[in-house]
Amino acid sequence: MKIAEVIVDVSAYPVDRPFDYLIPDEMEELIECGCRVKVPFGARNILGFVVGIKNDTDVPPDKLKPVSSLLDIEPVLTKEMMELAKWMKNETISYEIDCLQVMIPSALRAKYEKMVVLETDAENLEEPLRTVFRRTTKANYKELEKQNLLIPLKKALKEKWVSIETVVKQKGTIKEIRKVKISEDKDFLQKVYENLSNRAKKQKQLLLWMQQHAGEIIEPEVIYRKTDSSPQVLQAVIGHGAAEFVMEEVYRNPFKKDVGKTDFFTLTEEQEKALQPIVDAMDNHSPETFLLHGVTGSGKTEVYLQAIQHCIQQGKEAIVLVPEISLTPQMTNRFRSRFGELVAVMHSGLSIGEKFDEWRKVHHRKVKVVVGARSAVFAPFENVGLIIIDEEHETSYKQEDSPRYHARDVAIWRSKYHRCPVILGSATPSLESYARARKNVYKLLTLKERALKQSLPSVEIVDMRKELKKGNRTMFSEKLAEAIRGRLEKNEQIVLFLNRRGYSSFVLCRDCGTVMQCENCDISLTYHRYNEKLKCHYCGYEQPVPAICPLCGSDHIRYFGTGTQKVEEELTKLFPGARVLRMDVDTTKRKGAHERILEDFGAGKADILLGTQMIAKGLDFPNITLVGVLSADTSLHLPDFRAAERTFQLLTQVSGRAGRAEKPGEVIIQTYSPEHYAIQFAKAQQYEPFYEREMLMRHEADYPPYYYIALVQVSHEDLLVSAEYAKKCADYLRSRLSFNASIIGPTTAGIVRLQNRYRYQCLIKYKIEPNLIPTFLQLMKIYRTDWMKKGITLTIDLNPTMI
Ligand SMILES: Nc1ncnc2c1ncn2[C@@H]1O[C@H](COP(=O)(O)OP(=O)(O)OP(=O)(O)O)[C@@H](O)[C@H]1O
Numbered sequence: 001m002k003i004a005e006v007i008v009d010v011s012a013y014p015v016d017r018p019f020d021y022l023i024p025d026e027m028e029e030l031i032e033c034g035c036r037v038k039v040p041f042g043a044r045n046i047l048g049f050v051v052g053i054k055n056d057t058d059v060p061p062d063k064l065k066p067v068s069s070l071l072d073i074e075p076v077l078t079k080e081m082m083e084l085a086k087w088m089k090n091e092t093i094s095y096e097i098d099c100l101q102v103m104i105p106s107a108l109r110a111k112y113e114k115m116v117v118l119e120t121d122a123e124n125l126e127e128p129l130r131t132v133f134r135r136t137t138k139a140n141y142k143e144l145e146k147q148n149l150l151i152p153l154k155k156a157l158k159e160k161w162v163s164i165e166t167v168v169k170q171k172g173t174i175k176e177i178r179k180v181k182i183s184e185d186k187d188f189l190q191k192v193y194e195n196l197s198n199r200a201k202k203q204k205q206l207l208l209w210m211q212q213h214a215g216e217i218i219e220p221e222v223i224y225r226k227t228d229s230s231p232q233v234l235q236a237v238i239g240h241g242a243a244e245f246v247m248e249e250v251y252r253n254p255f256k257k258d259v260g261k262t263d264f265f266t267l268t269e270e271q272e273k274a275l276q277p278i279v280d281a282m283d284n285h286s287p288e289t290f291l292l293h294g295v296t297g298s299g300k301t302e303v304y305l306q307a308i309q310h311c312i313q314q315g316k317e318a319i320v321l322v323p324e325i326s327l328t329p330q331m332t333n334r335f336r337s338r339f340g341e342l343v344a345v346m347h348s349g350l351s352i353g354e355k356f357d358e359w360r361k362v363h364h365r366k367v368k369v370v371v372g373a374r375s376a377v378f379a380p381f382e383n384v385g386l387i388i389i390d391e392e393h394e395t396s397y398k399q400e401d402s403p404r405y406h407a408r409d410v411a412i413w414r415s416k417y418h419r420c421p422v423i424l425g426s427a428t429p430s431l432e433s434y435a436r437a438r439k440n441v442y443k444l445l446t447l448k449e450r451a452l453k454q455s456l457p458s459v460e461i462v463d464m465r466k467e468l469k470k471g472n473r474t475m476f477s478e479k480l481a482e483a484i485r486g487r488l489e490k491n492e493q494i495v496l497f498l499n500r501r502g503y504s505s506f507v508l509c510r511d512c513g514t515v516m517q518c519e520n521c522d523i524s525l526t527y528h529r530y531n532e533k534l535k536c537h538y539c540g541y542e543q544p545v546p547a548i549c550p551l552c553g554s555d556h557i558r559y560f561g562t563g564t565q566k567v568e569e570e571l572t573k574l575f576p577g578a579r580v581l582r583m584d585v586d587t588t589k590r591k592g593a594h595e596r597i598l599e600d601f602g603a604g605k606a607d608i609l610l611g612t613q614m615i616a617k618g619l620d621f622p623n624i625t626l627v628g629v630l631s632a633d634t635s636l637h638l639p640d641f642r643a644a645e646r647t648f649q650l651l652t653q654v655s656g657r658a659g660r661a662e663k664p665g666e667v668i669i670q671t672y673s674p675e676h677y678a679i680q681f682a683k684a685q686q687y688e689p690f691y692e693r694e695m696l697m698r699h700e701a702d703y704p705p706y707y708y709i710a711l712v713q714v715s716h717e718d719l720l721v722s723a724e725y726a727k728k729c730a731d732y733l734r735s736r737l738s739f740n741a742s743i744i745g746p747t748t749a750g751i752v753r754l755q756n757r758y759r760y761q762c763l764i765k766y767k768i769e770p771n772l773i774p775t776f777l778q779l780m781k782i783y784r785t786d787w788m789k790k791g792i793t794l795t796i797d798l799n800p801t802m803i
């Protein structure tokens with residue numbers, strides 16, 4: 001008797017453990033750990049992952065149900081991934097099934113079809129597969145299953161005589177081309193030729209040609225052209241068995257253009273010094289974590305590239321994570337131009353099918369390097385030699401829904417598994433990482449100078465309060481306007497950055513002060529000029545702009561605040577000839593729009609690039625000599641203890657876009673709080689003093705990195721119910737946790753009502769609290785067994801990026 005341990009796909013079940021299922025005899029040789037199956041669960045048949053196979057079970061025979069079907073005969077998960085999921089579910093207080101699901105590409109959750117592809121000479125195969133593949137190079141998996149051929153198929157897979165390819169059945173993503181496979185049997189072709197009557201002249205001509213191309217797979221159009229035959233003639237010859245149609249799936253190439261080959265730079269002394277310890281760690285199979293702290297433009301990427309080169313030379317694979325929004329062609333091309341076909345790219349701009357192709361290249365060891373956003377940390381390489389996280393301070397490395405994992409933690413876990421180093425790189429490391437480097441948990445590597453010895457740009461602060469007093473009511477200070485004019489004259493490029501985090505243009509009644517709010521959320525609606533509508537950025541609710549105030553009836557209702565559209569309008573008024581490219585959520589909605597804007601800007605098709613957070617990172621254009629920050633403070637006033645850190649990071653990153661080549665750069669930062677230390681240190685472009693100062697603040701308030709924090713959030717449609725259960729949570733936590741943890745709350749969340757649900761939260765601060773994870777797991781269980789039915793939602797976020 002063989003028993004499969006299966007993690008089933010039910011997220012509403014209180015118990016998170018594998019269930020035992022009987023493996024039917026016919027599946028015994030096929031099933032493996034890491035395969036997906038369908039199993040009966042209650043009245044339904046649901047998906048599950050086989051995580052173990054054993055010989056006995058405690059489940060009584062009359063209760064033991066068999067596996068109903070097997071979805072993969074080749075595992076989709078490696079042993080490493082299954083171990084990782086076990087660790088991750090506790091780290092993130094989530095279900096094992098959710099952890100397993102994030103590791104596989106979403107295409108495997110979509111509709112798809114499997115094809116079995118011949119990888120060897122058909123004659124090498126054993127019967128009965130040989131017979132099948134004598135006729136074709138690609139067979140439908142379902143057909144083989146119907147013919148009971150799965151066991152020989154599995155054997156052939158193990159020998160790598162065949163492989164399985166999955167075709168995602170999603171409109172517009174499949175790219176299969178029909179080709180003609182000419183019989184390999186020359187004698188047979190000759191026989192067909194002789195049997196034809198002389199009147200079939202065209203067919204005979206085609207057969208003569210085919211004899212010279214026996215065994216080849218050729219596109220039909222090529223055949224028509226070369227032999228001057230028609231589809232009918234070809235069809236007739238195929239009818240005689242001399243050839244057949246085969247479908248060939250081609251990898252959809254997400255790279256539109258070819259990039260040439262670029263040589264490696266000779267490293268600067270500083271870069272060399274940073275690379276050496278990383279290379280040593282690779283050579284010594286040492287799972288060290290390095291923090292590469294390099295100023296903007298110091299050539300961190302070049303260090304990554306050469307470290308990867310070493311990794312590949314060792315015969316190993318490398319994973320490179322970059323923030324989603326800096327996954328620009330500029331970035332990926334730097335990797336492709338060095339490693340060519342060995343690179344796969346994974347990001348959300350690809351279609352499901354394209355993503356799946358890239359994943360498959362990794363799965364089938366066709367590539368050595370993956371460059372991708374957060375989830376690429378799960379790239380199923382089995383011989384990882386290096387993991388790199390660029391811009392490690394970015395919040396996008398933390399997933400905001402279950403499982404709430406941080407890519408950095410997963411990377412470090414994998415580095416221990418593979419005994420290889422991790423590089424965390426940034427010009428503005430997170431306080432947590434820098435503190436760890438100070439304590440030698442991470443090894444600190446520093447690049448103090450820009451790669452070409454260019455100086456960092458000069459930064460100037462403009463006090464906008466004074467501008468207003470001077471009577472300047474535009475959003476451009478005199479200084480900035482003058483600087484823009486100067487660059488326009490010299491044909492140099494300008495980046496204008498609008499810090500809009502937590503800020504938007506809202507509609508307000510000037511008589512009674514009412515701000516138009518979302519019906520479902522406690523959020524002011526954002527005014528969108530292009531369709532003259534008000535929109536909620538959280539739930540998508542939309543409404544027209546009212547002509548009169550709904551509260552007092554006044555018609556003095558106007559929109560306020562500065563959106564990128566409004567800046568663009570003012571810009572074109574002030575500088576009529578200037579060519580402006582705007583990059584924000586509205587102009588980058590369509591696939592590829594983001595790339596096109598940057599490409600155009602790089603090609604000099606515009607003078608000014610105006611944008612939000614999106615343009616703060618990664619841009620490396622030599623002609624940018626001026627960076628203007630229109631409003632530095634908007635992110636400063638967020639109700640979050642990391643507000644200063646975020647502001648400093650943003651300002652430093654965006655300033656770093658200026659003066660990256662020969663021409664010196666200038667940065668002008670406009671602000672209403674010029675005295676704030678985040679702005680002052682950003683002006684000085686010095687990380688260390690900022691770090692020291694910010695650490696003092698964190699120390700005083702018991703915040704990370706001195707303390708860890710966890711956020712427990714409860715929501716319900718009814719305010720009182722939500723409050724009641726939040727209190728239950730807090731009481732429960734207080735009863736179980738020690739004095740090492742302080743529990744703050746429950747309090748209402750920053751945004752109390754979101755999508756018509758009221759939200760309460762408890763904040764837990766702790767240093768060492770062994771009881772924390774067990775308590776959270778227990779609380780989750782209570783929630784799943786009882787509270788869930790009452791419409792409560794409970795989330796637990798360890799180390800949240802925002803509170
Ligand atoms: N050793 C080198 N020799 C010559 N040029 C170099 C060298 N290293 C880097 N560069 C060039 O210097 C520029 C800046 O390098 P890079 O973009 O890698 O810096 P970075 O540290 O990643 O910057 P940022 O954090 O601002 O994105 C690039 O144009 C790069 O090609």
Ligand SMILES: [Zn+2]
Nearest residue numbers: 518521536539
């Ligand atoms: Zn809303």
